Amino acid sequence: xxxxxxxxxxxxxxxxxxxxQQNAHTIQEEIEQSIYKLTRDKVSIMAAGRTxxxxxxxxxxxxxxxDSSIPGSKWQFALNSFLPDDIQVLxxxxxxxxxxxxxxxxxxxxxxxxxxxxxxxxxxxxxxLYDDESLDIDAMKRACNVLQGTHNFSSFxxxxxxVKTFERTITFCRLFEQGPCxxxxxxxxxxxxxxxxxxxxxxxxxxxxxxxxxxxxxxIAAQNRSLAGPTIPPQGLYLVRVDYPxxxxxxx
Amino acid sequence: xxxxxxxxxxxxxxxxxxxxQQNAHTIQEEIEQSIYKLTRDKVSIMAAGRTxxxxxxxxxxxxxxxDSSIPGSKWQFALNSFLPDDIQVLxxxxxxxxxxxxxxxxxxxxxxxxxxxxxxxxxxxxxxLYDDESLDIDAMKRACNVLQGTHNFSSFxxxxxxVKTFERTITFCRLFEQGPCxxxxxxxxxxxxxxxxxxxxxxxxxxxxxxxxxxxxxxIAAQNRSLAGPTIPPQGLYLVRVDYPxxxxxxx
Numbered sequence: 001x002x003x004x005x006x007x008x009x010x011x012x013x014x015x016x017x018x019x020x021q022q023n024a025h026t027i028q029e030e031i032e033q034s035i036y037k038l039t040r041d042k043v044s045i046m047a048a049g050r051t052x053x054x055x056x057x058x059x060x061x062x063x064x065x066x067d068s069s070i071p072g073s074k075w076q077f078a079l080n081s082f083l084p085d086d087i088q089v090l091x092x093x094x095x096x097x098x099x100x101x102x103x104x105x106x107x108x109x110x111x112x113x114x115x116x117x118x119x120x121x122x123x124x125x126x127x128x129l130y131d132d133e134s135l136d137i138d139a140m141k142r143a144c145n146v147l148q149g150t151h152n153f154s155s156f157x158x159x160x161x162x163v164k165t166f167e168r169t170i171t172f173c174r175l176f177e178q179g180p181c182x183x184x185x186x187x188x189x190x191x192x193x194x195x196x197x198x199x200x201x202x203x204x205x206x207x208x209x210x211x212x213x214x215x216x217x218x219x220i221a222a223q224n225r226s227l228a229g230p231t232i233p234p235q236g237l238y239l240v241r242v243d244y245p246x247x248x249x250x251x252x
Numbered sequence: 253x254x255x256x257x258x259x260x261x262x263x264x265x266x267x268x269x270x271x272x273q274q275n276a277h278t279i280q281e282e283i284e285q286s287i288y289k290l291t292r293d294k295v296s297i298m299a300a301g302r303t304x305x306x307x308x309x310x311x312x313x314x315x316x317x318x319d320s321s322i323p324g325s326k327w328q329f330a331l332n333s334f335l336p337d338d339i340q341v342l343x344x345x346x347x348x349x350x351x352x353x354x355x356x357x358x359x360x361x362x363x364x365x366x367x368x369x370x371x372x373x374x375x376x377x378x379x380x381l382y383d384d385e386s387l388d389i390d391a392m393k394r395a396c397n398v399l400q401g402t403h404n405f406s407s408f409x410x411x412x413x414x415v416k417t418f419e420r421t422i423t424f425c426r427l428f429e430q431g432p433c434x435x436x437x438x439x440x441x442x443x444x445x446x447x448x449x450x451x452x453x454x455x456x457x458x459x460x461x462x463x464x465x466x467x468x469x470x471x472i473a474a475q476n477r478s479l480a481g482p483t484i485p486p487q488g489l490y491l492v493r494v495d496y497p498x499x500x501x502x503x504x
């Protein structure tokens with residue numbers, strides 16, 4: 001039995017999220033079906049992050065175990081020949097059978113895209129949030145700085161979550177403009193449920209002048225979801241990259 | 253009775269082209285339905301160019317006649333409130349009742365996009381042709397130059413076309429790289445059926461080294477469709493802009 005690690009990009013528009021579920025079209029299901037078509041084995045894949053409906057990925061990581069003789073690096077091409085054209089494997093390799101894509105991850109990078117121009121947004125409607133109102137970008141950048149570091153982020157976690165601890169370390173949170181888009185990139189050692197979308201929703205409220213950047217310190221300190229901004233829609237969100245310690249990259 | 257001119261952008265992915273037809277979902281039908289919802293009048297709109305299934309527009313132009321009291325400039329917002337989110341009116345105005353969006357056009361600008369990078373193409377699959385092979389861009393640029401000017405373009409016209417003359421003037425045809433994309437822009441006083449897609453298909457053959465740039469002179473001279481390259485797929489094609497003489501812009 002070998003463990004195969006794949007790096008996947010997908011357009012989440014047509015899917016009810018990553019994770020397999022009854023009576024819903026999911027990315028996990030598409031990948032497992034492609035593996036089945038190749039090997040006739042019903043495997044379960046495990047992913048680094050379970051993205052929600054409409055959320056995209058540029059570098060999702062998943063693993064599965066197989067007895068197939070297909071070499072690790074060839075799974076990329078084998079799977080792509082069966083996958084629909086909105087899911088693509090960018091890389092495949094054999095890894096240690098102890099490698100766990102979710103628990104071994106040391107950091108993840110997410111991106112959120114707001115499209116700020118009237119013309120052209122028909123092409124970005126599934127890939128960004130459209131918002132052409134005036135926003136105080138400098139204030140939003142200062143708010144990003146407040147978020148960086150190790151904090152209890154329970155104010156930025158959707159209710160109903162059953163995690164053990166709300167403490168996370170945001171390595172960086174930055175905001176920049178690129179053409180007609182306003183982009184936030186945020187890297188942390190882990191994210192709570194809906195954390196990126198609530199952070200972006202809160203940053204937008206800062207941009208609108210609803211509260212000053214420093215108020216994010218109070219929101220963090222309150223540990224109360226109701227103080228933060230709304231959960232912003234999913235279609236602007238991308239899982240960009242998942243990082244692992246050097247050692248876990250070794251195959252075996 | 254007033255004539256209203258609208259400039260429209262649309263993502264053509266979901267549609268069987270612009271022109272209304274039985275048992276097919278078209279952009280014309282969506283716009284006419286939106287006008288009907290606003291006015292309860294069944295109008296026929298006329299467009300500058302009838303784009304094919306899968307082809308997009310950044311600046312399609314269309315007109316319709318109405319007795320409605322909605323001011324010309326307000327039609328933009330009125331229609332957008334009923335249109336699906338992949339069709340958007342960018343501008344509306346009242347024009348002369350003699351203005352004809354198709355026959356008054358003095359030039360049209362089209363763009364064709366080839367996506368040349370493996371990663372990211374899941375997001376461009378409906379908006380470009382994916383082709384990551386090596387292409388001789390300089391040779392393709394020289395071929396663009398050969399196409400410029402006034403020629404009989406019957407070698408670049410799909411069969412079955414019933415036009416009176418195959419002579420057209422290409423004002424410019426240029427090729428440039430932008431990020432992961434190779435883009436052709438072509439402006440002419442008119443285009444034959446599938447002309448842009450056949451030109452791009454022919455330029456790609458030049459890029460592959462199948463024939464030298466100067467061979468396009470022979471293709472033009474032969475007036476024989478079978479000598480030019482294949483009709484390249486529709487999803488990379490955009491109607492960018494339609495231009496009119498200054499005088500026809502006056503409302504009345």
